[in-house]
Amino acid sequence: MATIRDVARISGYSISTVSRTINQSGYVSKTAQLQINRVIHQLDYVPNAIARDLSTGKTHKIGAILPHIRDPYFSKILNGIMDAAFANNYSVILLPSEYDEAQEMHYLEQLKRKEYDGLIVTSHGIPLERLEKYNQYGPIVCCEDTGAKQLNAVFSDRESAYTTAFNWLKQKQIKRIAFLFSRRAGVSATSSITLKTFAQVYGDLPPDNLVITGVSTPAEGYFAAKTLNKQATDLQYIFGNGDDIISGVRQYYVDHQLPLPGLIGQGHQISGVAIGIPTIDPHFYTIGGQALQLVLEPTDGVRKIKVHSDFIINNKIDLTPNTFIK
Amino acid sequence: MATIRDVARISGYSISTVSRTINQSGYVSKTAQLQINRVIHQLDYVPNAIARDLSTGKTHKIGAILPHIRDPYFSKILNGIMDAAFANNYSVILLPSEYDEAQEMHYLEQLKRKEYDGLIVTSHGIPLERLEKYNQYGPIVCCEDTGAKQLNAVFSDRESAYTTAFNWLKQKQIKRIAFLFSRRAGVSATSSITLKTFAQVYGDLPPDNLVITGVSTPAEGYFAAKTLNKQATDLQYIFGNGDDIISGVRQYYVDHQLPLPGLIGQGHQISGVAIGIPTIDPHFYTIGGQALQLVLEPTDGVRKIKVHSDFIINNKIDLTPNTFIK
DNA sequence: TTGAAAGCGATACCAC
DNA sequence: GTGGTATCGCTTTCAA
Numbered sequence: 001m002a003t004i005r006d007v008a009r010i011s012g013y014s015i016s017t018v019s020r021t022i023n024q025s026g027y028v029s030k031t032a033q034l035q036i037n038r039v040i041h042q043l044d045y046v047p048n049a050i051a052r053d054l055s056t057g058k059t060h061k062i063g064a065i066l067p068h069i070r071d072p073y074f075s076k077i078l079n080g081i082m083d084a085a086f087a088n089n090y091s092v093i094l095l096p097s098e099y100d101e102a103q104e105m106h107y108l109e110q111l112k113r114k115e116y117d118g119l120i121v122t123s124h125g126i127p128l129e130r131l132e133k134y135n136q137y138g139p140i141v142c143c144e145d146t147g148a149k150q151l152n153a154v155f156s157d158r159e160s161a162y163t164t165a166f167n168w169l170k171q172k173q174i175k176r177i178a179f180l181f182s183r184r185a186g187v188s189a190t191s192s193i194t195l196k197t198f199a200q201v202y203g204d205l206p207p208d209n210l211v212i213t214g215v216s217t218p219a220e221g222y223f224a225a226k227t228l229n230k231q232a233t234d235l236q237y238i239f240g241n242g243d244d245i246i247s248g249v250r251q252y253y254v255d256h257q258l259p260l261p262g263l264i265g266q267g268h269q270i271s272g273v274a275i276g277i278p279t280i281d282p283h284f285y286t287i288g289g290q291a292l293q294l295v296l297e298p299t300d301g302v303r304k305i306k307v308h309s310d311f312i313i314n315n316k317i318d319l320t321p322n323t324f325i326k
Numbered sequence: 327m328a329t330i331r332d333v334a335r336i337s338g339y340s341i342s343t344v345s346r347t348i349n350q351s352g353y354v355s356k357t358a359q360l361q362i363n364r365v366i367h368q369l370d371y372v373p374n375a376i377a378r379d380l381s382t383g384k385t386h387k388i389g390a391i392l393p394h395i396r397d398p399y400f401s402k403i404l405n406g407i408m409d410a411a412f413a414n415n416y417s418v419i420l421l422p423s424e425y426d427e428a429q430e431m432h433y434l435e436q437l438k439r440k441e442y443d444g445l446i447v448t449s450h451g452i453p454l455e456r457l458e459k460y461n462q463y464g465p466i467v468c469c470e471d472t473g474a475k476q477l478n479a480v481f482s483d484r485e486s487a488y489t490t491a492f493n494w495l496k497q498k499q500i501k502r503i504a505f506l507f508s509r510r511a512g513v514s515a516t517s518s519i520t521l522k523t524f525a526q527v528y529g530d531l532p533p534d535n536l537v538i539t540g541v542s543t544p545a546e547g548y549f550a551a552k553t554l555n556k557q558a559t560d561l562q563y564i565f566g567n568g569d570d571i572i573s574g575v576r577q578y579y580v581d582h583q584l585p586l587p588g589l590i591g592q593g594h595q596i597s598g599v600a601i602g603i604p605t606i607d608p609h610f611y612t613i614g615g616q617a618l619q620l621v622l623e624p625t626d627g628v629r630k631i632k633v634h635s636d637f638i639i640n641n642k643i644d645l646t647p648n649t650f651i652k
Numbered sequence: 653t654t655g656a657a658a659g660c661g662a663t664a665c666c667a668c
Numbered sequence: 669g670t671g672g673t674a675t676c677g678c679t680t681t682c683a684a
Contacts, residue, residue, distance in 0.1 A: 015679095016681095019679065046438050049439040051660090052677080052678055054376045054677080054678070055659080057660075061419070075401050091419050092419070096409075096412060114374055115376075218599070271600045274597045275600055275601075330662060339671085341671080342671055342673095343669080346669095351663095373661080374660085376660085378663075380662070381676055383676075
């Protein structure tokens with residue numbers, strides 16, 4: 001491949017002038033531009049991105065740590081990140097972690113090594129303190145409430161939607177509600193907030209046998225339903241941690257021709273629309289976009305952005321073309 | 327940030343020795359290693375990835391062009407790519423195109439500029455000839471049958487699954503079948519193959535009014551159903567281009583309390599499982615993995631890999647933990 | 653308007 | 669075992 005040096009030599013101009021021509025910076029005479037551009041064309045020259053990155057110290061790449069993208073939750077955040085990155089002329093690097101701490105540390109090290117200009121952490125296994133330490137090596141944005149930590153955050157204001165949902169249930173005289181979580185309270189912020197909000201509305205936490213953790217796929221939902229069906233015969237509603245997962249739950253009841261309890265999903269996914277269940281929409285797409293915006297911003301102090309979330313009762317297909325459940 | 331130069335200076339050894347220590351290459355005495363490592367630790371030094379990339383000429387990054395990731399089709403391929411990349415110590419850069427030619431050209435230019443070591447094209451708007459030209463600047467792998475073109479390919483052998491599906495329908499005496507496509511035959515390989523296979527089984531192409539194009543979201547599926555319901559009253563089956571899209575179709579019939587025709591989806595998505603319809607599973611996850619493998623392989627000639635696909639009649643939830651519909 | 657030269661921060665060859 | 673130095677390909681300051 002030709003280099004800037006070749007272009008300079010053949011065109012008869014200096015490297016500096018060629019560089020200026022390429023980047024349209026500084027003064028270059030029309031004549032010089034013409035000649036240089038001809039040579040560039042003739043040599044099929046393009047500047048080497050790595051060399052440019054080294055010189056400028058920027059990669060124009062943002063890393064996105066996420067456990068996996070099987071879950072629509074992450075695909076949606078990712079979509080938000082991607083579209084915003086695109087608009088800002090950045091590209092995004094996928095950093096799958098499976099919540100593995102070693103893996104996440106690896107990515108933080110990569111930030112330190114300048115593999116990317118910044119990091120968006122959609123979810124994580126390592127403690128926030130660790131992330132906080134790596135903030136000095138490059139901007140980091142978390143997609144969760146980082147509380148008092150010195151870490152940028154964009155997250156969903158779920159309490160309001162949860163409160164609405166629980167009040168809706170309460171009004172319907174619903175008492176026996178089961179909960180599905182992927183990770184237990186303490187580890188997962190979602191679980192904690194859900195239970196806390198429930199307690200605020202109902203005055204008490206749900207009994208232990210109505211809280212199932214370790215559920216993060218439809219298949220696991222299926223098994224959770226089996227467990228619930230044994231443990232709690234008078235179950236009225238199941239509050240799931242994802243529409244897809246609730247689909248698995250539903251399948252168990254259908255398969256065994258059991259009376260179906262009420263179902264509430266989360267994520268506003270297509271599977272939920274297909275079976276017409278109420279769902280929580282935390283607007284992940286928006287969150288992703290804001291996160292990218294934030295990671296690109298000049299870092300004058302820490303910022304926390306709360307994104308509104310909705311409880312959707314009448315969950316039907318959105319007929320506005322091209323806006324369906326991003 | 328400290329550089330290798332700092333480490334050399336402070337430790338009293340040369341840059342070469344430090345480099346060797348870091349990379350565990352060549353001879354370095356135990357004493358030197360110890361001293362150098364101490365300084366590295368003390369300075370909190372890590373090598374700069376960009377500088378290393380420039381020196382070695384490799385980025386350890388692979389670009390993945392895909393129209394978007396709203397469609398589970400692409401998330402699945404992407405998952406396959408990601409997991410394989412991970413295993414090979416590579417990272418993947420998301421390159422969303424929306425089928426826009428200018429956008430795709432931009433990514434090809436980036437390949438030329440060495441922004442990444444190779445490119446996987448899951449789907450594209452520009453002609454294959456264009457891709458073929460850029461093959462000289464870095465390895466490119468397409469996720470479709472590239473025919474006689476000098477382009478690596480990993481793609482699904484859909485004919486076999488389609489044939490099975492159409493024979494299954496034929497046996498059931500089904501005659502009036504409608505088709506949904508995102509892009510019309512000629513532009514989209516999928517449409518062409520579907521119709522060709524149909525003609526082979528049924529002896530003729532479906533009538534024009536039973537072929538709807540421009541459908542790529544559940545909402546568009548909803549409208550397609552509306553059209554179909556007007557145009558073809560004796561419709562028996564709808565062969566959709568995605569389970570999610572078929573969910574939209576189904577919703578229309580349910581909303582209007584119309585008798586539901588038989589439905590066949592594609593992609594083996596959760597929405598399809600939720601409504602229990604037969605579906606085509608083209609094993610996109612596998613395709614993604616193979617594509618990555620191929621892009622990393624030393625390029626001795628062009629390779630074409632065909633991946634088997636299935637027609638799933640009894641579409642139920644997969645109860646094997648952690649294997650659900652990657 | 654243009655060009656020389658000093659970075660950017662590593663790798664790797666080759667002498668010692 | 670170790671170190672000097674050319675090299676990767678570009679950006680950017682500063683003189684001319």
